[in-house]
Amino acid sequence: MKMKKILALTCAAAMTFSLMACGGSTKETAATETTENTDTAAEAAEETEAPAEEAPAEEAPAQEEANADLSGSISMAGSTSMEKLANAVAESFMAKYPGVTVTAEFTGSSAGIEAVTAGSVDIGNSSRALKDEEKAAGVVENIVAIDGIAVVVDPANTVKDLTKDQLISIYKGEIKNWSELGGEDAPIVVVGREAGSGTRGAFEELLKIEDACAYASELDSTGAVIAKVASTPGAIGYVSLDAIDDSVVAVSLEGVEATPENIKAGNYFLSRPFVMATKGEISEQSEAVQALFEYLASDEGKEVIAGVGLINVD
Amino acid sequence: MENQQTFSIIGNRRNKSAVEKAAQGIFTLCAFIAILAVVSITVYMVINGTPALFSVGIKEILLGTSWKPTAAEPSYGILYVILTSIVGTTLAVLLGVPIGLLTAVFLAETAPKKLAAVVKPAVELLAGIPSVIYGLLGLMILNPLMYKLELALFKDSETHQFTGGANLLSAVIVLAIMILPTVINISESAIRAVPASLKSASLALGASEIQTIFKVIIPAAKSGIITAIVLGVGRAIGEAMAITLVSGSSVNMPLPFNSVRFLTTAIVAEMGYASGVHRQVLFTIGLVLFVFIMIINISLTGILKKGDKNHE
Numbered sequence: 201m202k203m204k205k206i207l208a209l210t211c212a213a214a215m216t217f218s219l220m221a222c223g224g225s226t227k228e229t230a231a232t233e234t235t236e237n238t239d240t241a242a243e244a245a246e247e248t249e250a251p252a253e254e255a256p257a258e259e260a261p262a263q264e265e266a267n268a269d270l271s272g273s274i275s276m277a278g279s280t281s282m283e284k285l286a287n288a289v290a291e292s293f294m295a296k297y298p299g300v301t302v303t304a305e306f307t308g309s310s311a312g313i314e315a316v317t318a319g320s321v322d323i324g325n326s327s328r329a330l331k332d333e334e335k336a337a338g339v340v341e342n343i344v345a346i347d348g349i350a351v352v353v354d355p356a357n358t359v360k361d362l363t364k365d366q367l368i369s370i371y372k373g374e375i376k377n378w379s380e381l382g383g384e385d386a387p388i389v390v391v392g393r394e395a396g397s398g399t400r401g402a403f404e405e406l407l408k409i410e411d412a413c414a415y416a417s418e419l420d421s422t423g424a425v426i427a428k429v430a431s432t433p434g435a436i437g438y439v440s441l442d443a444i445d446d447s448v449v450a451v452s453l454e455g456v457e458a459t460p461e462n463i464k465a466g467n468y469f470l471s472r473p474f475v476m477a478t479k480g481e482i483s484e485q486s487e488a489v490q491a492l493f494e495y496l497a498s499d500e501g502k503e504v505i506a507g508v509g510l511i512n513v514d
Numbered sequence: 515m516e517n518q519q520t521f522s523i524i525g526n527r528r529n530k531s532a533v534e535k536a537a538q539g540i541f542t543l544c545a546f547i548a549i550l551a552v553v554s555i556t557v558y559m560v561i562n563g564t565p566a567l568f569s570v571g572i573k574e575i576l577l578g579t580s581w582k583p584t585a586a587e588p589s590y591g592i593l594y595v596i597l598t599s600i601v602g603t604t605l606a607v608l609l610g611v612p613i614g615l616l617t618a619v620f621l622a623e624t625a626p627k628k629l630a631a632v633v634k635p636a637v638e639l640l641a642g643i644p645s646v647i648y649g650l651l652g653l654m655i656l657n658p659l660m661y662k663l664e665l666a667l668f669k670d671s672e673t674h675q676f677t678g679g680a681n682l683l684s685a686v687i688v689l690a691i692m693i694l695p696t697v698i699n700i701s702e703s704a705i706r707a708v709p710a711s712l713k714s715a716s717l718a719l720g721a722s723e724i725q726t727i728f729k730v731i732i733p734a735a736k737s738g739i740i741t742a743i744v745l746g747v748g749r750a751i752g753e754a755m756a757i758t759l760v761s762g763s764s765v766n767m768p769l770p771f772n773s774v775r776f777l778t779t780a781i782v783a784e785m786g787y788a789s790g791v792h793r794q795v796l797f798t799i800g801l802v803l804f805v806f807i808m809i810i811n812i813s814l815t816g817i818l819k820k821g822d823k824n825h826e
Contacts, residue, residue, distance in 0.1 A: 373675065387665070387676035394763070395584045396787035411585040416677040416773050417762045420783040424759075431654070432661065432678035 271299030272488035278305075278312020278325030281398045282474050284508045285345060286325055292504050293495055300488045313339060316477050322489050324477040327402070339477045344496050345510040348441035348471040349403050350458040352429050352448040359383040361452045364469060368407050370436060373414030378434060391417045391428050391437035403438050406470055438470075440509040460511050474510065556804075563801025566590070566794035575798060581765040581775075583784070583792040590795045592780070594765050596802060599777040601768040602682060602757075603750045606689035610750075611743055613690070614697030618742075619727055621698070622705040641695030649759035652688040653680075657760060660684050664771055677773040680762035685774065688756050693746035700745060704738020705731055737817060744814045751806055754778035777803040 276286055283306045290302035307315070309326040316324030317337045330341040351367065353359065359381050362370075369375040370388055379385040392415040393400035399422070404410045419425050422443045429437040430447035437448075441458060444450050450458045453470055462468045478485055482493050495501045502512045567575060570590050578591020617637070621630055661679030668674040708731050716726040732739065754776070762773025763783050775783070780799050788796055 376676070387668075389676050389678035391678075394783045394787075395582070396784050396789075396792060398787065401584070411582045414675060415764045416675050417680050418764045418773075418775075418783065420758075420763070420786060427653075428678065428680075431658070434676070435678055 269299065270297050270487060270491055272486055273301040273303065274323065274486075274488050274492055275321040276302065276304040276312075276323040276325055276476070277307050277315045277321045278323075278477075279309040279327040279474070280306040281309075281327040281347070281401055282306075282325045284398065285474060285505065285510060288504050288508050289492075289496065289501070292500070293492055296495065296500075297488075297491060300491070302492070313477055316479055319479060322478070322485065323492075324475075326475040326477055327472055328475070329473055330475060330477060334477075338479055340479070340481055341473075342476050342478060342482060342493065343473045343513050344476050344493075345474040345505045346463055346471055346513060347402055347474055348458065348460070348463045348468065348511055349399060349406070349438050350441045350444050350450040351436065351438050351453065351470065352426065352444060352450050353436050354429055354431075354433055355447070355449050356433060357383060357449065359451065360449075361455055363454055364407070367453065368409055371404075371407065371409055371413045386434040389416050389432050389435040390414060391419065391425055391432075391435050393422075393425065393438075394418045394420045399438065399440055402472060403470070406472060441511065442506070442509050463511055464513070471511075559797070559801050559804045562794070562797040563804075564798070566791060566798045569791060570795065575795060576802075583788070583795065588791065590791070592777075592795075592799055592802070594767055595775050595777055595780050595799065598682065598768040598774040599751055599803075599806070602686055602689065602774070602776060603747055605682075605686040606693060606750045607743060607747055609686060610690035610693045610746060611697055614694050614742070614746070615701050615732075615739060617694070617698045618701035618705055619732070622702050623727060623731065624723070637695050637698050640691075641699070645692065645753060645756040646759075648688050648692055649756035652684055652756065652760035656684050656687060668771070674771070675773070677762050677764075677771065680760055680773055681771045682761065682768050682774045683770045685757040685761040685776070688760055689750045689753060692753060692756060693749050696749055697742045697746045700742035701735065701739045704735040704742065707738065708734040737820065740817050741814060744810055744817065748807060748810045748814075751810070752778065752803070754782050758782050777806070 276290075283304075286304040286306075290304055294300060294302055304325075305321075306325075309328055312321070312324035313326050313330065313334050314324075315321045317334070317339055324339065327347065330339060335341065351362065357378065359378055362381070366375065366381055370381075371390060371392075373390070375381065375388065377385065377387055390413070392403075392413060395418075397420075404413060417428055419428060422439045425437040425439050426443065426445065426448055429435040441460065441463070444458075452458065453468060456462050456467045456469075458468060458470070463471045476493075476496075478489065482490060485493075496505070505512050575590050575592055576596070577593050578589055579593050580589040580591045581595070582589050617633070621633060621637075625633065657679035659679070660681060660683060661677075664676060664679060664681070668676070712730055712734055713726055716730040717723075721729065757776055758779040761776060761779060763775050763779055764773040765775045765780075766772040768774050777799055781796050781803075784792070785796055
């Protein structure tokens with residue numbers, strides 16, 4: 201009798217211990233599973249509720265089959281600034297077309313274009329427009345997205361427009377007071393991003409002030425830059441265009457306001473095209489590469505592009 | 515007697531030894547988890563932190579002053595970062611320890627009971643506040659105040675770069691407040707542990723209350739107070755979240771009104787997008803920090819051992 205009790209107690213203790221050890225993870229898995237289930241349930245409900253959409257619903261399996269049939273591989277190389285975009289596109293594209301493998305290397309724009317010219321990769325990623333001699337070598341410039349950067353100041357700042365030279369001087373630390381720019385007599389607090397940030401890379405590259413900036417603050421996220429600029433009188437910072445909110449004011453550059461329309465029209469200088477260059481027209485490429493460009497032009501692809509903070513091209 | 519024994523789980527010798535053995539096994543297992551963690555962290559830091567030292571050069575990293583990890587010709591000098599951590603921690607300790615120690619004296623010796631009942635829980639609460647909250651308060655309250663001071667001080671300066679209040683001084687103040695609970699709690703217990711006979715003897719010899727505190731009690735509690743300081747240093751040097759928000763995070767010489775970057779914030783700030791050698795150097799910074807913490811811990815163990823000997 202006693203024996204049994206002890207045995208039971210030891211067992212119970214051991215079980216409690218092992219349960220405690222894996223309790224956390226088990227719970228998590230269970231939770232995710234439930235959410236997934238609800239998601240599917242919701243989707244199912246939506247499908248049944250929309251009988252009008254039967255036709256596309258019937259088409260979907262056929263489409264899926266086609267997706268599964270498409271196989272092959274796509275290799276990309278090039279711009280480090282396009283790392284986020286390339287990875288996001290590769291991931292979602294491979295999820296849609298399980299038979300295709302997309303590999304991306306980040307070696308720099310020029311290296312990417314060289315690689316595509318030499319035919320060693322299918323797509324050369326470039327975060328600048330192609331040069332004439334590159335185009336002459338038979339490489340086609342396919343602009344898939346535009347990267348726009350806004351220069352922001354605190355709402356109380358009276359300076360609403362800056363020229364390119366003024367912006368360069370501010371970030372190099374040559375202009376230190378807003379009064380030199382026609383504003384109030386207040387020092388300029390230069391806020392930027394940390395080394396390695398894509399936004400910082402683009403900003404410095406476009407102004408040709410790579411590693412020549414005198415930052416008073418190097419913050420590690422877009423949100424932090426906005427918060428700092430909003431709370432510091434006389435601060436100036438740069439962020440992705442899509443990140444701006446009401447707490448800061450985006451200044452116009454050379455008289456051009458930072459809007460997606462102006463950027464698309466090419467009037468706003470703090471922007472750059474993201475090019476996925478191919479050797480020859482897209483129609484001359486492999487099926488998989490063609491599918492990738494179709495995907496980028498689709499609504500789904502545009503969502504992915506917007507998801508990484510870029511502007512879509514029409 | 516019979517009845518009682520049925521309720522006991524340890525009925526006879528054999529069962530007893532089984533339970534003891536099982537318990538022993540569980541305890542050993544738990545202890546090994548901690549050891550495993552320490553050993554794997556040490557090995558990991560050394561493996562990841564050393565390659566950059568050889569590929570870039572020990573001198574270039576540890577004694578270089580230019581931090582341009584993404585330039586065309588990158589330079590990875592972290593001297594200013596190391597100095598910032600040392601200077602920042604030292605200043606925070608110089609500021610925090612006197613306040614903490616005197617608070618501990620107050621709590622242990624001179625406080626009226628009612629007042630102590632308010633101060634004590636407040637200190638304990640301070641210890642429980644997450645560091646990011648300190649950082650947020652520093653960002654919202656301390657930085658604007660510091661910016662006003664900065665504007666007043668450097669009004670006519672041609673060369674000063676305005677930081678908007680995010681500077682070494684802000685970080686030091688935040689760190690000093692953060693180490694207060696550690697310093698207060700440990701020195702208070704040290705002071706309370708001083709034998710009452712010492713105090714009575716001092717008072718009986720005609721020394722005043724204040725003389726007794728500074729000449730008898732604090733010297734007697736010395737080893738405990740040093741432990742408190744060392745632990746405070748450890749907390750200050752390892753803190754990242756709070757100061758990343760208030761220090762400005764640019765690599766500069768550690769002067770009070772400069773925007774500075776600490777060892778911890780250097781890692782936090784750039785780990786996200788760093789790659790290649792840049793990433794390796796960040797691990798090297800981690801290794802440097804790890805070595806600092808190790809030195810602090812070893813000296814702490816030394817102090818504690820010495821203290822034990824003194825008691826014997």
